[in-house]
Amino acid sequence: QVQLVESGGGSVQAGGSLRLSCVASEFTYSRACMAWFRQAPGKEREGVAVIQISLGSTSYADSVKGRFTISRDNAKNMLYLQMNSLKPEDTAVYYCAAGVFTWRGCRLLAGEYDYWGQGTQVTVSS
Numbered sequence: 001q002v003q004l005v006e007s008g009g010g011s012v013q014a015g016g017s018l019r020l021s022c023v024a025s026e027f028t029y030s031r032a033c034m035a036w037f038r039q040a041p042g043k044e045r046e047g048v049a050v051i052q053i054s055l056g057s058t059s060y061a062d063s064v065k066g067r068f069t070i071s072r073d074n075a076k077n078m079l080y081l082q083m084n085s086l087k088p089e090d091t092a093v094y095y096c097a098a099g100v101f102t103w104r105g106c107r108l109l110a111g112e113y114d115y116w117g118q119g120t121q122v123t124v125s126s
Contacts, residue, residue, distance in 0.1 A: 001115075002098045004096045006094065006119060011123040017086065024096075027077050031098040031099060043092075083122070088124045091124050093119040
């Protein structure tokens with residue numbers, strides 16, 4: 001059982017920055033894909049960024065490439081999402097998730113993640 005707790009959300013004006021953090025009860029090879037998802041009101045949950053905790057390989061949604069950076073600190077069981085040049089369309093609840101690493105690699109598909117945090121709200125005003 002992996003427990004995930006996010007923090008760092010808040011309100012910011014367009015063009016601003018926020019850093020989200022997620023503390024995991026453990027980093028485990030059985031759940032080696034750590035990702036950030038987000039869900040805006042009335043929309044489906046979408047993958048934002050994912051990192052393979054051992055290899056450090058990353059993948060991003062096209063909508064955030066060049067603006068967001070995912071990272072981890074394995075010694076502290078911490079996952080981060082640095083968000084720069086924020087836009088109003090980035091407004092959503094952001095979730096940290098842990099999933100199994102398979103031969104397909106780490107993908108931004110919600111169905112491949114079985115541990116989720118409670119979410120943290122990010123609001124970007126224009």
